[in-house]
Amino acid sequence: MKSGLILLVAACVALALPTAQGTAHLSFSNDTEVTVTRNGCGETILCLEIPDDCEPDGNATCLFASFNATASMEPNSFDLYVSLSGMSMGYIALALTQKENVGMSMLFVCGINSTNNTFFFTTLDKDNNNGSLTANERNTTDIRGTVNGSLIQCNFIIPNVNTTNEGETLDGTTAIVMLGNGTVNGTIPEMFMPILMGVRVNLTDADGDINIMTLDINRDGCGETKLCVESPDDCDPQGDEPCLFTSLNTTTGMGSGFNLSVELSGNSSGFIAMGLTQDAAEGITTLYVCGINSSNHNDFFFLTLDRNNSNGNLTQSDQEVNDLRYAVDGTSIECTFTIPNANSVTTRETSDGSVGNVLLGNGTLDNGEVTTFDPTVTTGLLNFTNPNGTITPAMMLIINRDGCGTSVLCLETPNDCNPESDEDCLFTSINATATEPLTATIRLSGNSSGYVGFGLTDNATEGTTLLFACAQNMTENGTFFFSVVTRNNTDGTFIADDRVVTNVGVVNGTSIDCEFNFINLEPRQIVNQTVSTVLLGIGNVTDGNLGPFDVLLEMLVNLTDPNGVIVIAPNAGTTKRSDAMVILLSVLTVLALL
Numbered sequence: 001m002k003s004g005l006i007l008l009v010a011a012c013v014a015l016a017l018p019t020a021q022g023t024a025h026l027s028f029s030n031d032t033e034v035t036v037t038r039n040g041c042g043e044t045i046l047c048l049e050i051p052d053d054c055e056p057d058g059n060a061t062c063l064f065a066s067f068n069a070t071a072s073m074e075p076n077s078f079d080l081y082v083s084l085s086g087m088s089m090g091y092i093a094l095a096l097t098q099k100e101n102v103g104m105s106m107l108f109v110c111g112i113n114s115t116n117n118t119f120f121f122t123t124l125d126k127d128n129n130n131g132s133l134t135a136n137e138r139n140t141t142d143i144r145g146t147v148n149g150s151l152i153q154c155n156f157i158i159p160n161v162n163t164t165n166e167g168e169t170l171d172g173t174t175a176i177v178m179l180g181n182g183t184v185n186g187t188i189p190e191m192f193m194p195i196l197m198g199v200r201v202n203l204t205d206a207d208g209d210i211n212i213m214t215l216d217i218n219r220d221g222c223g224e225t226k227l228c229v230e231s232p233d234d235c236d237p238q239g240d241e242p243c244l245f246t247s248l249n250t251t252t253g254m255g256s257g258f259n260l261s262v263e264l265s266g267n268s269s270g271f272i273a274m275g276l277t278q279d280a281a282e283g284i285t286t287l288y289v290c291g292i293n294s295s296n297h298n299d300f301f302f303l304t305l306d307r308n309n310s311n312g313n314l315t316q317s318d319q320e321v322n323d324l325r326y327a328v329d330g331t332s333i334e335c336t337f338t339i340p341n342a343n344s345v346t347t348r349e350t351s352d353g354s355v356g357n358v359l360l361g362n363g364t365l366d367n368g369e370v371t372t373f374d375p376t377v378t379t380g381l382l383n384f385t386n387p388n389g390t391i392t393p394a395m396m397l398i399i400n401r402d403g404c405g406t407s408v409l410c411l412e413t414p415n416d417c418n419p420e421s422d423e424d425c426l427f428t429s430i431n432a433t434a435t436e437p438l439t440a441t442i443r444l445s446g447n448s449s450g451y452v453g454f455g456l457t458d459n460a461t462e463g464t465t466l467l468f469a470c471a472q473n474m475t476e477n478g479t480f481f482f483s484v485v486t487r488n489n490t491d492g493t494f495i496a497d498d499r500v501v502t503n504v505g506v507v508n509g510t511s512i513d514c515e516f517n518f519i520n521l522e523p524r525q526i527v528n529q530t531v532s533t534v535l536l537g538i539g540n541v542t543d544g545n546l547g548p549f550d551v552l553l554e555m556l557v558n559l560t561d562p563n564g565v566i567v568i569a570p571n572a573g574t575t576k577r578s579d580a581m582v583i584l585l586s587v588l589t590v591l592a593l594l
Helices: 580-593
Strands: 026-028 046-050 063-071 078-087 091-097 104-112 119-127 133-135 140-148 151-161 174-182 193-202 227-231 244-252 258-267 271-277 284-293 299-308 314-316 322-329 332-339 355-363 374-383 409-413 426-435 438-447 451-457 464-473 479-488 494-496 502-508 511-519 531-539 550-558 565-568
Touching: 046 174, 046 193, 063 174, 078 091, 078 104, 078 174, 104 140, 104 151, 119 140, 119 151, 193 299, 227 355, 227 374, 244 355, 258 271, 258 284, 271 299, 271 332, 284 332, 284 355, 299 322, 299 332, 374 479, 374 502, 409 531, 409 550, 426 531, 426 550, 438 451, 438 464, 451 511, 464 502, 464 511, 464 531, 479 502, 479 511
Parallel strands: 026 140
Antiparallel strands: 046 063, 063 078, 078 151, 091 104, 091 174, 104 119, 119 133, 140 151, 174 193, 227 244, 244 258, 258 332, 271 284, 271 355, 284 299, 299 314, 322 332, 355 374, 409 426, 426 438, 438 511, 451 464, 451 531, 464 479, 479 494, 502 511, 531 550, 550 565
């Protein structure tokens, strides 16, 4: 096996075509001869062909490509000298891609102009999902081509091949290669038909071998320098089987952001995956997938996917990673990568981007495609920047009575209970920051194995209540989730509400704390611009769905006034003290509303 960059030794011989065509990003040469042969295959050049070991010169059934890598003027890249040979009355082509079934392939086309039988060359992007072709501007140099009947032979150089050019290589040197052909309309290539299906090779190695290496993923530093998650508990990825393991380690990113260095190790005949999400029961998880495609020479593959947490459906994600490395040995899969600016990942819509759930699992492939993900571990909320995963007090939403009556409006049951120390305290604080439109920050704390709820309505016995629920899903290891519904005050039924509300929350046993912000209440939730009936209560959760809302507190309040209780509604669970002036103003306000 030859390793390292291959020396450029292939000669170029054949008839140059003055009528060769291309676009501005393609550089044509006027050299005089081109010949494509097997000379140097496996020694100085990497060769791929179908049928196996066929001779490209004069063999009507041989579709052939050779690759020769040389040092590039650009750092961390190489120039790739390519020879193609095959029979077609349309075109032959080379495709390079990172992922065979998703993303894009870079297509390099040598063809016969159907209007005048002259050679032409072009580069295209091929959509790996639907096969559609679109023009691109991939710089290609030293293009030479010969047409002899239906035999097409060509040489060209792809400069500066590296991971910066999407669709070319996976880790800087390896790529999935396809060879095929198609028809043309003039010089417009039509659908690409792969003949040599995707083979992952090391483009810089004459044998194409991808070296099996180990990444030395272990438990060193767990809890001290890196956050570790594994199944079974405390298993060692180097010594225990089975052991599904991941570690997260934060480094400085752009601006105030951070990068997340990830190790992932496990055994599977399909794939292993790590996911990050704010709420494992709803919303989206970004999955990072490392796997083995048994239908394609047991090649390694890497994907990022969006998982719908409600139904488990998977779709392609555009989330990028850096510094991908991998090692595959039988069913053992190891990979490492870096997630840039991980605190800005949109699937963790939280006031602190360093907090989220980690999912760890595996799955099998269906015809080479990832269709389902089986989460083995769902951690609950962790702090990615802390090796112990501990959420700091600021992240734990320390909800207390600070500012009650002076800077925030507080409501609670039992009367004057403290959410920090009283176990049965159902508490909310309301901090209005604007009146047009009405904007407020709500903090809600209570104990429930299901949910605690905060409702706003203009009439608690009829009409509707806008209900904000901070909940936990016991079927998903008690993970926090947030829901907004419209409650029918007559029969108690719920209708989903698509109101956008920013939120963050944590669960500790049956203790639920959350914070959320809303704007622009609708007329049916307020008596006037700032006055509304507030409902506090609890309910159960079944299979991720909210059960009936049990109202424990009902009060008509001025949402913008820290002393804002106007009327104590019948059967309310608590009372508020107001001085004479507040009472007088409250009565006048109510009378004005009648």
